[in-house]
Each structure stands twice: as C-alpha cells, then as structure tokens.
Amino acid sequence: xxxxxxxxxxxxxxxxxxxxxxxxxxxxxxxxxxxxxxxxxxxxxxxxxxxxxxxxxxxxxxxxxxxxxxxxxxxxxxxxxxxxxxxxxxxxxxxxxxxxxxxxxxxxxxxxxxxxxxxxxxxxxxxxxxxxxxxxxxxxxxxxxxxxxxxxxxxxxxxxxxxxxxxxxxxxxxxxxxxxxxxxxxxxxxxxxxxxxxxxxxxxxxxxxxxxxxxxxxxxxxxxxxxxxxxxxxxxxxxxxxxxxxxxxxxxxxxxxxxxxxxxxxxxxxxxxxxxxxxxxxxxxxxxxxxxxxxxxxxxxxxxxxxxxxxxxxxxxxxxxxxxxxxxxxxxxx
Amino acid sequence: xxxxxxxxxxxxxxxxxxxxxxxxxxxxxxxxxxxxxxxxxxxxxxxxxxxxxxxxxxxxxxxxxxxxxxxxxxxxxxxxxxxxxxxxxxxxxxxxxxxxxxxxxxxxxxxxxxxxxxxxxxxxxxxxxxxxxxxxxxxxxxxxxxxxxxxxxxxxxxxxxxxxxxxxxxxxxxxxxxxxxxxxxxxxxxxxxxxxxxxxxxxxxxxxxxxxxxxxxxxxxxxxxxxxxxxxxxxxxxxxxxxxxxxxxxxxxxxxxxxxxxxxxxxxxxxxxxxxxxxxxxxxxxxxxxxxxxxxxxxxxxxxxxxxxxxxxxxxxxxxxxxxxxxxxxxxxx
Numbered sequence: 046x047x048x049x050x051x052x053x054x055x056x057x058x059x060x061x062x063x064x065x066x067x068x069x070x071x072x073x074x075x076x077x078x079x080x081x082x083x084x085x086x087x088x089x090x091x092x093x094x095x096x097x098x099x100x101x102x103x104x105x106x107x108x109x110x111x112x113x114x115x116x117x118x119x120x121x122x123x124x125x126x127x128x129x130x131x132x133x134x135x136x137x138x139x140x141x142x143x144x145x146x147x148x149x150x151x152x153x154x155x156x157x158x159x160x161x162x163x164x165x166x167x168x169x170x171x172x173x174x175x176x177x178x179x180x181x182x183x184x185x186x187x188x189x190x191x192x193x194x195x196x197x198x199x200x201x202x203x204x205x206x207x208x209x210x211x212x213x214x215x216x217x218x219x220x221x222x223x224x225x226x227x228x229x230x231x232x233x234x235x236x237x238x239x240x241x242x243x244x245x246x247x248x249x250x251x252x253x254x255x256x257x258x259x260x261x262x263x264x265x266x267x268x269x270x271x272x273x274x275x276x277x278x279x280x281x282x283x284x285x286x287x288x289x290x291x292x293x294x295x296x297x298x299x300x301x302x303x304x305x306x307x308x309x310x311x312x313x314x315x316x317x318x319x320x321x322x323x324x325x326x327x328x329x330x331x332x333x334x335x336x337x338x339x340x341x342x343x344x345x346x347x348x349x350x351x352x353x354x355x356x357x358x359x360x361x362x363x364x365x366x367x368x369x370x371x372x373x374x375x376x377x378x379x
Numbered sequence: 380x381x382x383x384x385x386x387x388x389x390x391x392x393x394x395x396x397x398x399x400x401x402x403x404x405x406x407x408x409x410x411x412x413x414x415x416x417x418x419x420x421x422x423x424x425x426x427x428x429x430x431x432x433x434x435x436x437x438x439x440x441x442x443x444x445x446x447x448x449x450x451x452x453x454x455x456x457x458x459x460x461x462x463x464x465x466x467x468x469x470x471x472x473x474x475x476x477x478x479x480x481x482x483x484x485x486x487x488x489x490x491x492x493x494x495x496x497x498x499x500x501x502x503x504x505x506x507x508x509x510x511x512x513x514x515x516x517x518x519x520x521x522x523x524x525x526x527x528x529x530x531x532x533x534x535x536x537x538x539x540x541x542x543x544x545x546x547x548x549x550x551x552x553x554x555x556x557x558x559x560x561x562x563x564x565x566x567x568x569x570x571x572x573x574x575x576x577x578x579x580x581x582x583x584x585x586x587x588x589x590x591x592x593x594x595x596x597x598x599x600x601x602x603x604x605x606x607x608x609x610x611x612x613x614x615x616x617x618x619x620x621x622x623x624x625x626x627x628x629x630x631x632x633x634x635x636x637x638x639x640x641x642x643x644x645x646x647x648x649x650x651x652x653x654x655x656x657x658x659x660x661x662x663x664x665x666x667x668x669x670x671x672x673x674x675x676x677x678x679x680x681x682x683x684x685x686x687x688x689x690x691x692x693x694x695x696x697x698x699x700x701x702x703x704x705x706x707x708x709x710x711x712x713x
Contacts, residue, residue, distance in 0.1 A: 047573045047574065047590075047591070047593065047610050047684065048650055049571075049573070049613045049616065049646065049650035049651075049653060049654055049685075049686065050612070050613055050649075050650060050653055051612040051613050051614050051653065052612075056649060056653060057649070059613075059652075059653045059656055060648075060649045060652040060653050060656075061652075062656045063651075063652030063653055063654070063655040063656035063659070063674070064652050066655065066656060066659040066669075066672070067652065067655050067659075067672035067674050068672065101649070102647075102649065104647065104648035104649055104652075105648060105675075109648075237383075239381045239383070240381065242647075256381075257381070259381065276381050278384070278385040278386075279383045279384055279385050280385050282383065304401075310645070310647055311644070311645030311646075311647075311682055311684075312383065312645075312682070313436075313438065313576075313644055313645075313679065313681045313682050314394075314438035314439060314443075314676070314679065315384075315390060315391075315394045315435070315436065315438055315681065316382055316383035316384060316394075317383075317397075318393075318394040318395075318397030318398050318401065318438075319383060319384055319385065319390060319393045319394050319397055320383055320397070321397040321400065321401050322393055322394075322396045322397035322400060325397070325400040325401070335400075338400070338401035338402065340397070340401050341439075342648070342676070345647065345648065347647045347649065348645055348646070348647050348684075350381065350645075350682075351383075352383065376710060
C-alpha cells in the first residue's frame with residue numbers, strides 16, 4: 046500500500062514531531078522524549094492526573110485527546126504496540142499534582158503489563174498513587190460472563206472523556222475511578238471491517254478479505270471477529286451490530302445514550318452518516334433517546350476500512366461528564 | 380469498491396438524514412427539502428447571510444461548516460455535482476436577514492451556472508441582494524495570469540471561515556465580500572493523489588494510478604494534475620508542493636500564515652502529520668511564522684487517497700477572522 050511517509054521506521058516519531066509543531070498550545074514532550082506527551086496548558090493544583098494511551102496508529106486517539114477536560118498525558122507506543130513503562134512513568138511524575146493519577150487504556154496484554162509496571166514504579170520511586178481502569182467495550186471479544194477478557198475499542202472515547210471531565214471538575218482519585226468504571230460499565234461497542242490497513246514497515250495487509258467480503262466484529266488491530274461474509278446493505282449491518290450491543294446492555298425505553306459511529310480510517314463520512322441514520326432509527330423505535338452524537342474518526346486503525354458503533358448509557362452523572370467542555374487538539378474550534 | 384450504503388442512488392439523501400439526526404442543534408432542512416440545509420440556531424437580525432456549497436462527497440465540507448461564525452446555509456448537490464438553483468434560492472430566502480447574502484463556492488462551471496441563476500432569482504423574486512466570491516486556490520489548475528480559471532480546493536475552508544467570521548461580526552455585505560476576496564487572494568493550495576475514489580452508483584474508480592504511482596496536482600474530483608510519477612518520500616512530495624505554492628504566493632520572511640494539511644478521505648492522520656512536519660520545516664527555514672495549524676479531513680473526495688497543502692497569508696484583519704470562534708457540527712467540542 047502507498048503511504049505518505051519517509052523512513053517507515055521513523056513514521057511514529059515524525060508524526061509526533063508534526064503533531065507537536067501543529068499544536069504547540071496543546072501538546073509538549075516531557076524533555077526531549079517524543080513518546081512522552083503532556084498537555085502544554087497549565088494544570089490545576091490538586092487535580093487528578095489523567096493518562097491514556099496505547100499503541101500508535103489510532104489517531105486522533107490518543108494524542109488528539111490531550112487538553113483541558115480530557116487527558117493530561119499520553120505515552121505513545123509503536124504502531125499497534127503498547128508504550129514501554131519508561132514514558133508512562135515519566136509522564137506520571139510530570140503531571141502528578143498531589144492528587145494521584147488514573148491510567149486508562151484498552152484491555153490488551155501489552156498495555157496491562159507496561160502500565161502495570163509504570164504504576165508500581167510510580168509508587169516506589171515517587172510515592173505517587175496510581176489507579177487503573179481498563180476499557181472493555183467490545184461486545185464480541187468475549188462472552189458476557191467473561192467481561193474481564195473483553196477488548197477496548199472506540200467506546201473508550203466515552204470512558205476517557207468521562208474520566209477527564211471528572212478530574213477537571215476537581216473530584217478525588219477514588220471519585221474519578223468510580224466514574225471511569227461506571228462509564229466503562231455503561232458502554233458497549235461493535236465494529237465491522239471492510240478492508241485492512243498495513244504497517245509502514247511491512248506494507249503487508251493486516252488481514253485478508255475478499256472483494257465482496259466484510260468481517261463482522263473485527264477488532265481494531267485486525268483481531269478476528271464473529272464471521273466473514275458477503276457485504277450487505279448498511280442498514281442490515283447496523284441491525285446486526287445493534288442487536289448484539291443492545292442485547293448486552295441493560296437499557297430500557299425512555300433512557301438516554303451518547304452514540305459514536307467511528308470510522309476506522311478510510312471510511313468516507315458519507316458512509317458513517319448513513320450508518321448513523323440506521324442506528325438512530327433503531328434507537329427511536331425502541332424509545333431510547335439520543336442525547337449526543339459523535340460521527341467521525343475518533344479511534345482509527347491507520348487506513349482500515351469499516352466502522353464501529355458505540356453506545357454509552359447516560360445517567361445524570363455521566364450526562365454531566367459528557368456535557369463538560371473539553372478543549373484539546375482533536376476539537377480545535379477556530 | 381466496498382461501501383457502507385443502502386441504495387446507492389439514495390446515498391446522499393440518507394447521509395443528510397443521518398447528519399440532521401446527529402446534529403439537530405446545528406442543522407435543519409428548509410421545509411422537507413433534504414438538499415436545502417440551514418443553521419438550526421437563531422441568527423442575528425441584519426447579519427449578512429453566508430451560503431457555501433457544492434457537490435456532495437466532500438464531507439465534512441460543506442454541511443459540517445454550518446453554524447455560528449461560519450455558514451448559515453448549504454445547498455447539497457449530488458456527488459461531485461453542483462446543487463440546482465432551487466435549494467440555493469430557498470436557502471437564500473430563508474436566511475436573508477435584510478443585509479443581503481454572500482455565495483461562496485469553488486470555481487467550477489456547474490456551480491457558477493446554478494448559483495448564478497439562484498442569485499438572479501433571489502433579486503427578481505425576493506429583492507435580496509446577493510454577492511458572489513469564487514474560490515480559486517489550486518495553483519496548478521491554471522497559470523498565474525489566468526487566475527479566474529483556477530479551481531477551488533481545500534483552501535476554500537479558509538475563505539469560508541473568514542467570510543463566516545466577518546458576517547458574524549456584523550459587517551456589511553460589501554465588507555464581507557471584501558474580506559472573502561482578500562482571503563481568496565491570500566490562499567494557495569496544491570494536492571497529491573495516491574488512490575481514486577468511486578461513486579456509489581458506479582463503483583468505478585475516478586481515475587487510474589498504478590501500484591507505485593502518485594499524481595502531483597490532482598484535483599478534488601480527479602481532475603488531472605501536473606504529472607503521474609513514482610511515489611516518493613513524504614518530504615520530497617512536500618518540497619514540490621511547497622515550491623509551487625510559495626512561488627505563487629507573495630510572502631516574505633516574518634509574515635505569518637495559517638496552514639491546512641487536508642486529507643482527501645482515506646489518508647491516515649499519521650501521514651498527514653508527517654506531511655505537516657515537512658511543511659513546518661520549510662516555513663521555518665524561510666522565516667515564515669505558522670500562526671495556526673489545521674491537520675485532518677476538512678474537504679474530502681469520498682475515499683480518495685492523498686492530501687493537499689493550503690496556506691493563507693495572514694494580515695491583522697484575516698488573523699481576526701481566523702481567531703473568531705466558529706461553533707458548528709464539524710467542531711463539536713463535547
């Protein structure tokens with residue numbers, strides 16, 4: 046696959062150089078370390094620090110979420126690979142304001158190991174209290190009775206936003222953790238893949254699909270989904286995704302949700318809105334109220350084709366978190 | 380090519396249904412006409428109306444730009460085809476607040492004809508004064524001495540934003556027109572294409588490129604560029620684009636610019652930031668100051684691969700316009 050890169054091995058570092066140059070008011074590195082990014086804004090004393098992260102290749106996740114009301118720091122791994130403990134630890138020390146730090150990331154083995162080590166080191170080396178919430182929104186990645194095995198996909202946007210808002214509101218670490226857990230418990234996602242991406246280093250497709258095939262339930266790194274089959278009309282695909290999501294989610298008529306239809310990288314907005322239209326129709330039919338909508342590329346997989354649907358059920362507390370303004374590079378308004 | 384659509388002929392209408400459902404606080408239709416979109420917010424009395432538009436397929440252009448400080452109305456054509464005069468006229472009547480209306484669009488034959496007819500009808504039928512500014516930012520689409528033949532591409536974002544800000548500041552129609560013309564005169568763009576898109580109705584690629592080829596100067600509807608050639612490193616491509624842009628643009632050391640690196644639809648953000656990095660390096664070397672950066676999908680061509688670079692030279696007046704807040708669906712912050 047053709048790519049606008051220079052040296053493929055340096056793609057992540059060069060991207061970060063570009064990001065930092067594009068948004069110097071939002072993002073800076075810890076020292077000279079391109080893989081340890083923190084907010085360029087002044088952060089409040091005694092605010093809980095919010096660190097989110099994971100591999101590169103999911104842009105605007107996670108760098109784009111750095112800013113007021115969202116994340117304070119983002120360690121960046123290689124493409125689709127967890128960051129090592131060092132930048133996580135450096136960021137933790139940099140952003141701690143005495144109220145402790147929360148780590149938020151998708152439930153993947155590499156991240157669990159590396160963020161876990163960083164948390165231990167933060168305690169040992171700097172006496173910083175770190176709590177962790179892992180996102181597990183992908184309904185097809187494990188059955189309902191093994192939630193702890195589920196992976197995190199685009200619904201993590203909701204969990205990160207809720208935690209970022211809670212921290213910005215001055216809540217304690219325990220309080221932020223409780224809200225992040227509630228946000229995760231209230232969020233379900235499922236995706237469909239149409240075409241693979243390829244790593245700049247290899248140029249090889251991340252998975253195989255025939256010309257008229259899609260994969261229902263595909264993960265964001267190409268993890269196998271439920272099945273491969275002939276591509277069907279958008280409405281039929283949405284029906285299937287929503288059936289799984291709603292069957293997994295305790296929600297009733299009259300309750301409200303935030304909706305995210307997330308593009309995986311190369312899906313035109315036109316198609317995302319056509320998908321959203323069917324999501325909205327199903328929710329209307331079931332008497333579930335759409336409180337807020339997000340449609341676009343929030344958590345991508347390089348140039349993967351396809352999209353995912355995420356719902357977060359909103360009680361009053363989570364509504365307050367969703368309503369809380371976030372000012373970060375991803376949402377630059379001017 | 381695989382697409383998440385239902386009936387391909389209804390793709391544009393279904394997208395708009397999705398858009399309106401996703402952002403009811405931002406966008407509504409004029410009556411039941413899905414192709415005539417206006418702001419859902421209250422607009423000030425005596426504010427100049429701003430209408431931008433063109434074919435569908437360029438999302439978030441142009442629907443996503445509807446909102447306070449940006450566009451008041453957007454007529455939507457079929458994919459890559461101008462809207463007919465009727466929805467333009469309907470929107471004009473709907474948004475006119477007694478101060479007249481400005482039409483802004485890329486310099487394409489179909490748009491010139493249809494917006495021109497709508498302007499005549501607005502005068503005849505409703506005594507509304509309409510002025511027009513056509514965007515001509517694409518430096519390779521015609522030589523410097525035939526500016527009026529140049530096409531409008533992603534730099535139109537800057538022109539629309541400047542005019543939208545001027546109107547929101549309460550300026551007169553003549554004043555808004557002067558600023559829009561200045562913004563257009565101060566903006567230059569050039570693109571590179573890596574892979575085609577396809578219309579949902581035909582599924583046929585919009586142009587042909589071999590596996591290792593790119594096309595320098597490609598237009599947003601697949602109009603031929605300068606030449607096709609082997610793909611090169613990002614930095615080398617940026618050097619070529621910037622050479623054309625800067626040679627065409629009267630700008631000197633110490634002056635400042637807004638920069639837009641715009642994805643054509645399927646280009647990963649990682650690559651856009653790698654391109655931005657090289658743009659920033661060239662500007663730094665030349666002593667030109669980056670006042671604001673935009674990197675992302677601002678004006679796409681369905682799933683076309685590649686990107687464009689746009690610069691707008693900023694004097695104090697245009698800086699004020701760029702700084703003026705815009706609140707529209709494209710920039711939803713929460």
